[in-house]
Amino acid sequence: xxxxxxxxxxxxxxxxxxxxxxxxxxxxxxxxxxxxxxxxxxxxxxxxxxxxxxxxxxxxxxxxxxxxxxxxxxxxxxxxxxxxxxxxxxxxxxxxxxxxxxxxxxxxxxxxxxxxxxx
Numbered sequence: 001x002x003x004x005x006x007x008x009x010x011x012x013x014x015x016x017x018x019x020x021x022x023x024x025x026x027x028x029x030x031x032x033x034x035x036x037x038x039x040x041x042x043x044x045x046x047x048x049x050x051x052x053x054x055x056x057x058x059x060x061x062x063x064x065x066x067x068x069x070x071x072x073x074x075x076x077x078x079x080x081x082x083x084x085x086x087x088x089x090x091x092x093x094x095x096x097x098x099x100x101x102x103x104x105x106x107x108x109x110x111x112x113x114x115x116x117x118x119x
Contacts, residue, residue, distance in 0.1 A: 002028055016066060019059065019108065036110040042088040046081045048109040054079045055112040058087055060095060064102035071098040077112055084109075 005021045017025070023033045037052070038061060039045035049056045060073030068074045072094030075087035088107060095104060 012063070014063065018061065018063065020061065034110050034113050036108045038106040039088075039109050040106045042085050045088050045107055045109055046084050049078065049084045050081055052109065052111050056084065057108075057110045057112050058084065058091060059108040059110070060091060061105040061108050062099070062102045063105070065095075065099055071095060071102075073099075 002025050005017065005024060009015075009017055009021065020036065020038075023036065026033050035052075037048045039048050039058075045058060055077045058075040058078065060068050060071075062073075065071055065073055072091055075091055078084045078087055091107070092104075095102065
């Protein structure tokens with residue numbers, strides 16, 4: 001699986017892996033990471049977040065956006081479906097302004113991680 005992930009990135013001319021690809025490699029190596037699900041719409045993000053439990057984080061998923069925070073593509077500490085819906089809408093509006101040409105593959109919904117070392 002690791003070789004498939006790396007081969008795909010190379011075939012696409014990328015010199016980095018997406019967060020989801022990186023997490024798959026870490027999982028394959030026996031390193032625990034937080035689970036994530038891809039949402040393709042605001043309603044789906046709300047549904048996934050309710051299923052996961054709060055608080056959650058939303059992160060844009062796009063091969064065109066390496067530094068998500070720089071373009072408003074990360075929303076932290078969301079504690080309700082209403083907050084997730086609002087954050088999703090705000091994120092999409094910011095992305096239209098700051099990354100208009102980026103192809104958006106969806107939004108990653110993840111449980112908010114406890115403080116620790118970020119890699």
